[in-house]
Amino acid sequence: MPIAIESYREEHQNAVRAFNQRLRAGTSEPDLVFYEQCHSAWLPKLDGSPLYNKYFVAQEDGAVHGAYALKYEHFFSPEQGEFVVACYHHSLSEGIIDRRYFSVGGLLLRDAVRREPMLYALGMGGYDQPLPKMLKAMGWELRSVPFYFNVVHPYRFLRQMRVLRQSFLQRWMMDLAAFSGIGWTALEAWQKTKRMRVSSDLGSVEAVKVEEFADWADKLWLEAKDAYHLASVRDHRTLTRLYPHSQKHLTKLCVYQQGRPIGWAVVGERRNDPKYGSLRVGSIVDCWALPTNAKQIIYCAALELEANGMNLIVSNQSHKQWRRALEECGFFAAESNFVFATSKKFSGLLQKSDFGQFHLNRANGDGLPGNF
Amino acid sequence: MASVAQRVHSIASDVFGVPAQRIFPDSSPVTLERWDSTQHLTFVLALEESFQLQFSPEETERIRTIGDAVKLVEEKIQVEGK
Numbered sequence: 001m002p003i004a005i006e007s008y009r010e011e012h013q014n015a016v017r018a019f020n021q022r023l024r025a026g027t028s029e030p031d032l033v034f035y036e037q038c039h040s041a042w043l044p045k046l047d048g049s050p051l052y053n054k055y056f057v058a059q060e061d062g063a064v065h066g067a068y069a070l071k072y073e074h075f076f077s078p079e080q081g082e083f084v085v086a087c088y089h090h091s092l093s094e095g096i097i098d099r100r101y102f103s104v105g106g107l108l109l110r111d112a113v114r115r116e117p118m119l120y121a122l123g124m125g126g127y128d129q130p131l132p133k134m135l136k137a138m139g140w141e142l143r144s145v146p147f148y149f150n151v152v153h154p155y156r157f158l159r160q161m162r163v164l165r166q167s168f169l170q171r172w173m174m175d176l177a178a179f180s181g182i183g184w185t186a187l188e189a190w191q192k193t194k195r196m197r198v199s200s201d202l203g204s205v206e207a208v209k210v211e212e213f214a215d216w217a218d219k220l221w222l223e224a225k226d227a228y229h230l231a232s233v234r235d236h237r238t239l240t241r242l243y244p245h246s247q248k249h250l251t252k253l254c255v256y257q258q259g260r261p262i263g264w265a266v267v268g269e270r271r272n273d274p275k276y277g278s279l280r281v282g283s284i285v286d287c288w289a290l291p292t293n294a295k296q297i298i299y300c301a302a303l304e305l306e307a308n309g310m311n312l313i314v315s316n317q318s319h320k321q322w323r324r325a326l327e328e329c330g331f332f333a334a335e336s337n338f339v340f341a342t343s344k345k346f347s348g349l350l351q352k353s354d355f356g357q358f359h360l361n362r363a364n365g366d367g368l369p370g371n372f
Numbered sequence: 373m374a375s376v377a378q379r380v381h382s383i384a385s386d387v388f389g390v391p392a393q394r395i396f397p398d399s400s401p402v403t404l405e406r407w408d409s410t411q412h413l414t415f416v417l418a419l420e421e422s423f424q425l426q427f428s429p430e431e432t433e434r435i436r437t438i439g440d441a442v443k444l445v446e447e448k449i450q451v452e453g454k
Binding site: 002003004005093095096099102103104105106107109110111130133134137138 | 401402407408409410412413414416417429430432433434435
């Protein structure tokens, strides 16, 4: 029987577990496994909600040899209004450990495009990974979402860099030509100066931790959505699903200026990753405001992470004003492996749009909630 | 005019980065080092574009060797009367 790709159902669960066992045995990456429950624990399909995950498996004679997920959501552009898009994520093929299944990766991708032509993928570890290469072969457009980092404790960071030797962290610092030879105390002083300048620019800005998003989030969404060429919908209903009250790993901040909410941010500590050694890494995961208020949001988000003991703060932002805000708050740009890829149909819709005016960040990718 | 087999071999040569003289009907992912999942997809897409065909998932899966690709393209051409 040929391989058939179908919706993941309970009857496939044992076969998916067996698939995962083979993957674990064949690779050195324990996270390279598929969901063992057919119903998504994160973003399950709920009546009336436009935001949900669906899973699909490639099975042959009862054995699963591949799988992928689609996260359905709404995006918004001033030209198109609100429209449905799906994020293609967590695709896995047994071909990575058994060449007999080399065709499965392509089958999964073509199946996804057939089911939902309006697709994107985000993250993927860089252009040289197999998935981005396949997407490019399929005529998708690929762009990298710029990456920024802020070193909160330069001395600790330096010590870890020595431990990590030829790590990508060292490559980042090598790119900081402006600081070569100046020294770490100067770096710390420079960053503090930047932060103080921003602080004096911003006047009465205050961030308040909130347990959940409320109607104020709707007002902020409506206020800012037309300022972007493209953004995923971030109204109260969507935010409540993405960041429910029960979810404690991420901190939700509402940012006020002169007593009025002007934006929000979601920040959190990334889970341990060997490439960062023992550094505690905080991430500005998601955020929203008018572009002109980006600096206030970034400033507050970074302060919160610093107060929580992070040694390093990272963020990916596509919009030029959010990127400028990061730079003004003392962040450095570094090589990004966070790739935004759009299917032919989605790319067609975005033809006349400026990528520098898209609002994309970490939360649009496939890392939530597993990376935190 | 080049035969179907010659055209398929030429496409395979381009995609897998191997001279056409080293492409044989039994060439496969086992014998062609660059024939991985990405290049397989590229190969399928290149065949579709070159012959103006659309392969179903089942047909795509049948392509395990260059000979399979030639046979499939010839069958499709006959069926679709191109």
